Amino acid sequence: MSEELFTLLDVPIQNVTMDQALEQISSCTYPHEGPACELHFVNAHCINVSANDEVYRRILQSSEAVYADGSGIRKAGRIMGVQIADNVNGTDMFPLLCRRMQDEQKRIYLLGAAPGTAEKVRDWVGQEIGPGVIAGVHDGFFKETELDAVLADIQHSGADLLLVALGVPRQELWIRSVRDRLPVAAAMGVGGLFDFYSGNIPRAPRWLRAIGFEWVWRLIQEPRRMWKRYLIGNLVFLRRVHTAQRKGSPS
Numbered sequence: 001m002s003e004e005l006f007t008l009l010d011v012p013i014q015n016v017t018m019d020q021a022l023e024q025i026s027s028c029t030y031p032h033e034g035p036a037c038e039l040h041f042v043n044a045h046c047i048n049v050s051a052n053d054e055v056y057r058r059i060l061q062s063s064e065a066v067y068a069d070g071s072g073i074r075k076a077g078r079i080m081g082v083q084i085a086d087n088v089n090g091t092d093m094f095p096l097l098c099r100r101m102q103d104e105q106k107r108i109y110l111l112g113a114a115p116g117t118a119e120k121v122r123d124w125v126g127q128e129i130g131p132g133v134i135a136g137v138h139d140g141f142f143k144e145t146e147l148d149a150v151l152a153d154i155q156h157s158g159a160d161l162l163l164v165a166l167g168v169p170r171q172e173l174w175i176r177s178v179r180d181r182l183p184v185a186a187a188m189g190v191g192g193l194f195d196f197y198s199g200n201i202p203r204a205p206r207w208l209r210a211i212g213f214e215w216v217w218r219l220i221q222e223p224r225r226m227w228k229r230y231l232i233g234n235l236v237f238l239r240r241v242h243t244a245q246r247k248g249s250p251s
């Protein structure tokens with residue numbers, strides 16, 4: 001999609017600013033022929049997952065756009081001699097995206113997280129951005145037998161953009177598996193985004209985010225689930241990046 005591509009461990013990442021990313025996403029949300037556009041974010045953890053999961057990696061490689069989320073990707077860029085334009089993460093993007101969709105009279109469907117969570121996000125958007133931006137919501141714990149009903153609800157809502165919060169890589173695999181049947185112009189995987197905007201999980205203070213340590217906050221909040229991802233994962237990620245750099249691979 002962009003000529004500003006940074007390929008990190010075989011994953012092509014858009015090296016663009018938040019504004020450029022919003023422009024790209026907006027262009028994907030117009031009605032078009034063919035399957036829904038797939039748009040994703042990757043952080044250091046995602047790159048680790050992709051190194052071990054070929055199906056996920058191939059989905060990232062063949063999606064319309066993958067955005068550089070977090071300080072780990074910026075650090076990898078520095079190691080590879082590439083200046084990363086921006087921290088294009090879903091959580092910072094969400095209010096901007098809602099405003100943009102509102103300006104363009106497009107609508108968003110929220111799919112994912114525990115029952116009741118997406119409803120709280122819809123309330124937040126209603127209060128902070130305005131009414132009508134969120135076309136519909138559904139939790140992320142539906143059965144395979146309920147898939148048709150979920151897709152019908154998305155279609156009925158008239159949404160242009162679908163945000164899918166099922167965690168990595170489940171959400172990317174899910175989007176790809178139903179891509180041809182998705183009744184929206186574009187779908188994005190957004191991880192834990194709904195948990196933040198519902199207020200279920202407080203987000204790190206701005207100053208901690210500014211210095212690239214949001215991951216420490218998440219580690220403190222959910223140490224049992226996150227210690228492996230961050231304490232071991234960050235080291236594995238840096239080793240992978242250094243190895244790729246030493247090999248002089250084009251990735």
Ligand code: UDP
Pocket residue numbers: 112113114139140141165166167168170190191192193194195
């Ligand atoms: N989730 C879901 N359905 C599932 C598994 C997970 O809706 O079958 C939700 C979960 O409730 C949470 C999100 O997916 O809201 C994953 O959040 P996490 O912070 O783990 O995202 P990641 O960082 O892995 O992208």
